[in-house]
Amino acid sequence: MDAEGAMKNWFLFLVCLMVGARTMFGFSGEFAEWKAIRAMTAWREARESPTQNFSTPEGRCGIKELSEYEAVRLDHDVDLKVDSKSADREVKALDRRVLRALLRGRWIAIDMGPGRGIPNLRRCYGKDGAITQIYETTGRCTMNSPCRYYDGFSVVFYLPKRKAQ
Secondary structure (H helix, E strand, O other): OOHHHHHHHHHHHHHHHHHHHHHHHOOOOOOHHHHHHHOOOOOEEEOOOOOOOOOOHHHHOOOOOHHHEEEEEEEEEOOOOOOHHHHHHHHHHHHHHHHHHHHHOOOEEEOOOOOOOOOOOOOEEEEOOEEEEEEEEOOOOOOOOOOOOOOEEEEEEEEEOOOOO
16 A cells, blocks of 8 residues: 555544544534524523432433533523513524424434423433433412413533543
């Protein structure tokens, strides 16, 4: 084999190694859908421990070991000055746009069984080892008024941490 052929083989080997490393050692960048979703509205972003309220695997898309993921949570809240019906419409529209971005990006729904309650934590999607959880939230209900309208929306990205070599 000549030097040029050897160099091409070496290059192909490196490319295959890098592609395999992404799968073997976890997520190594951002998904295009994440960037698109972040550009949709003004979000409050948290990278610390946003899942502390979801203490069971059922509340976090079936993830048993949270330590294997970096969790990034995006929250959008409609101003409380906006009437309930308008806030609900805004949240539903954002929900549709986020879901459309995930499905266009070929995220696959994870069957978590039927959802109920506020928030419904069973809307989960997976792609390349990452998991995304989306749900509507509300701050508009009290002990005396039932929760009929939503005024917030959250997206949690669970990104696999790189494994030590």
